[in-house]
Amino acid sequence: MSTPPIARRGFLKGALGVGALAATGSLAACAPGGTGAAPSKLAAPSASASSVKGEITIWNRSGDLFKVFDAAIGKFRAAYPGVTVNHQAVDIDAKLANTLISGTGVPDGSFWDDAKIGGQAEHLFDLTDLIAPYRDRTAPYKLSVNTVGGKIYGVPWDLDPGLLWYREDILEDAGVDPAGLATYDDLVTAARTVKEKDPTTKPIHLDKDPFLGQLWLEMLANQQGTSLTDAQGKLRLDSAEYRRILTWIETAVKDGLVTHVPYLKPADVNTLDSGQQVFVPWAIWWSFAPQQLLKRTKGKWRAAPLPAWTPGGARSGAMGGSSFVIPAKAKNPELAWLLYEFLCFKEPGYTAVYGPNDVYPGGLSTSVPSFQPALDPAKPLFEPIEALGGQDLWKVAVEAAATIPAAAPIPWWWAQSVDYLGNNLQRLMEGKMTPDQVIAESGEKIQRNLIDRS
Amino acid sequence: MRSVRLTPYLFVAPFFVVFAAFGIYPLIYALQLSFMRWRGAGAAHWVGADNYLYLLTSPEFWASLGNSAVMWLLIVPIQVVAGLGGAVLLANARLRLRGLYRVAFIAPFVTPLVAMAQVWIVVFDQDHGPVNYLLNLAGLPDVGWLTSTVWAKPTLALLFLWKTTGFAIIILLAGLQAVPGGVYEAAALDGASRWRQFWSITVPLVRRSMAFLVVVQTLAVFQMFAEPFVVTEGGPYGSTTTAGLYLYEHITASDLGTGAANSFLLVLLVFGLSLGAVRLLRPKDEVS
Amino acid sequence: MNPTRPGVAQYVLLTLLALAFLYPIWWAISSSFKPAAEIITSPLSIGAPTLDNYRAMFADVPIGTGFANTALVLAVKGAMTMFFCPLAGYAFAKYTFPGKDLLFGVVLLTLMLPTLVLIIPLLLEMSALGWVNTYQALILPGSIDAFSIFWMRQTIAAIPDELIDAGRVDGAGEFGIFAKVVLPVIRPGMAALAVLTTMNVYNDFVWPVVAVNDTSHQTLQVVLATLAQNITGNRIGADFAAVWGELLAAGSIAMLPLLVIFVLLQRHFINGILAGSVKG
Structure with a gap:
């Protein structure tokens, strides 16, 4: 947090x-250590x-x-x-x-x-x-x-919870109703509409930091009820859910709809403030950006639940x-x-x-x-936020949070896997890899270098 | 020279005591570990040469050596040439402000590495660093010094060169000053051109210093760790994951056996490279 | 040696080079006194100096502790190096004794041992000894290093044997000769060794990162390396420019002691290297 x-x-x-x-514990003898004892x-x-x-x-x-x-x-x-x-x-x-x-x-x-x-x-x-x-x-x-x-x-x-952060003023100008953004396809369509209205925009934020990019990917996977490994530690990257996310990214990139910048670094802050970025699908903690970092567009951002991957699907992930x-x-x-x-x-x-x-x-x-x-929408713990035009973020967040599906324990090697999956995700965002390549190559590397070495 | 029975042993003993305790013991332990699968906790088991085989068949291992090799190419030849040039310029006894120039060149050598590595992050920042600011003033576009796979290695190499070339100049200067001035005068009388003097007198005479420099810097480049660790964390896309940093990644992944095996492969390589460098640069008149 | 008077081109070239070498240091120090926002907006300007970056940095990171720990390690490790390495170098340079070549060979071999190789097992050893998060873990490993011995041997080898024999004739003991004859003669070499050792200890990074995870034992380099993370991790919304300002302030402060030591000792240092390097 x-x-x-x-x-x-x-x-x-x-x-x-x-x-x-x-x-340290078992150095002296290299003997079988104390893992056998029941917790x-x-x-x-x-x-x-x-x-x-x-x-x-x-x-x-x-x-x-x-x-x-x-x-x-x-x-x-x-x-x-x-x-x-x-x-x-x-x-x-x-x-x-x-x-x-x-x-x-x-x-x-x-x-x-x-x-x-x-x-x-x-x-x-x-x-x-x-x-x-x-x-x-x-x-x-x-x-x-x-x-x-x-x-x-x-x-x-x-x-x-992940939320869809958006520029209210720009959507209104473009005639896009944020309430209508029910699926990720709707989001791409809305991004196209915004871009037609103002060709200088590249509406959707994709993150250039490999670690945060992978964390973000896991949010989108969690939204569909899956995660990098199952409860037994078996890799489940090669699945319809991950393919759906990666294909969506590929489409958005090909259509020139994305701003690919590192999280809240100057390049990000500048394009957020300039109106180049309009949609930021990100965790609730992005809320501090309009409050503290965005000077020119403070008050113009709002939060909505994430779109769903399939009609009627969960509207958030962690x-x-x-x-x-x-x-x-x-x-x-x-x-x-x-x-x-x-x-x-x-x-x-x-x-x-x-x-x-x-x-x-x-x-x-x-x-x-x-x-x-x-998490009672009617009994907020924190107050409406000025920098979000006085929006009741609590209500949006707890309603979205209620839909977050279960996942699985996060494997110990998760951070190490960024060298493979996180990097390949960046290559996808740069148009240098296809979704199938990302899945095949990352899966193979993670299996060989991390899971099999355990 | 004199021989006094016990004294010299007493004099060198402290080194060997410390080395035995904190060098040999861990070394033997590491050798044993390199044949084991051990995650740091729980049971370790013998896996034979598996760790070595795993590394030798890992593209990532070879990529890390490749990255270090490229760093070597970007650093050592340039440093030898620049160092020699600087030394020749400074060696002139009639040069004024000699001391001042020497201090200027060697000052980077005494700056703390981590601090300067962080300064590098700022100086070469793509969006707000002074380097791109200057490029923009000149009407040129931004360069992703630390964020593009093309530029990240040269930018790190520049940090290394900036920090250590002053040291190289001094080392080579030491070699040059051992050249008796009369040799040049004789050569000049013989009508040898400046270039010819340089190639036939200066270069051969600093060969020893050069060999020393090349060996020391080869060791340093293949162990390079703090620069990529602080500046790029090995990225972008692993392009600055040097041999040293890749080794460290096994430690962070708790894969200690593989880490130990990687260490020994690196030792063999560094050892081979140093011997090779010594052999290549050894003055021709010497035998062993 | 080269008798021709240096031309204007030579001076211009040398001056440009010298400026290029000094500029990053100057830029870091001068920028650290600028308001953080200006470091980003006008990186080359020199504005009204402020201590804001320093104030923020001191509030955010335990840099004082880092300095104190580094100073302590430096004092003990430095003293050991400055005493034991010339001593061993002297033995290798001026005595003949059975096994000398073998022992010196070991010293040379350890020169080629990458520090990283020993990190894992050394750490395990520290744990077994219960030395993790202690000063002895920071000080003892590598406290008498091969390079310094090699260096001192080179330096001492240049001393004429007659000088040492004269000392012996005067009735000095073996250690007395070392202390009263050898050490005074190699003073420039010792100055160089002092600067090199200071730098090595000061810059040592890999081992302190691993051997100590307790803030109260962290050395300056470790404090520096974790600084950016500590700033962004501790303050929600710490902005980018502020982080840079603090980084530059910390870096400048860290540079200061080494630059001062170097400027004070530079003549000896350079002469020491010139004298000791590979001629013998």
């Missing part, structure tokens, strides 16, 4: 830790809120998000007066994986990218039983990425996201669970994070909670 929620460099750093220090299962503490006592160390990302959580944790302290929360700002990408494996200085709980959890499950508490009461009311996508081998390892935190994990070596795991239960599943908790606060006076609008009772 920062922006972007995961950076490639972060992945490199984290993965380095895994590769590097993972090694520890965490049970709910039985004492009541007023009687629990103890101290926990909780890690969060540094920066603005830390301040937001710090305020929310204040509310938790009020509800559980016996619990002392030692809230620390930590470079989690660099540090958590190493710490889990080396087993020293382990926190009682930590914020973590969903993409990292699957690879580290053996070091985390199995939270299946604790989450059971909330399971039916949690976004299926978040459950699916946190479930490894049928067990849940992360407390599902934010949901990052792009990024994080959850909370409780390390198997935590000293007070029960208390950490109480905190995360409070933040994720209790109204005062999630309201404190997403509602208006000192850092974000209008509330935190870069994601929504994944706990469905919180």
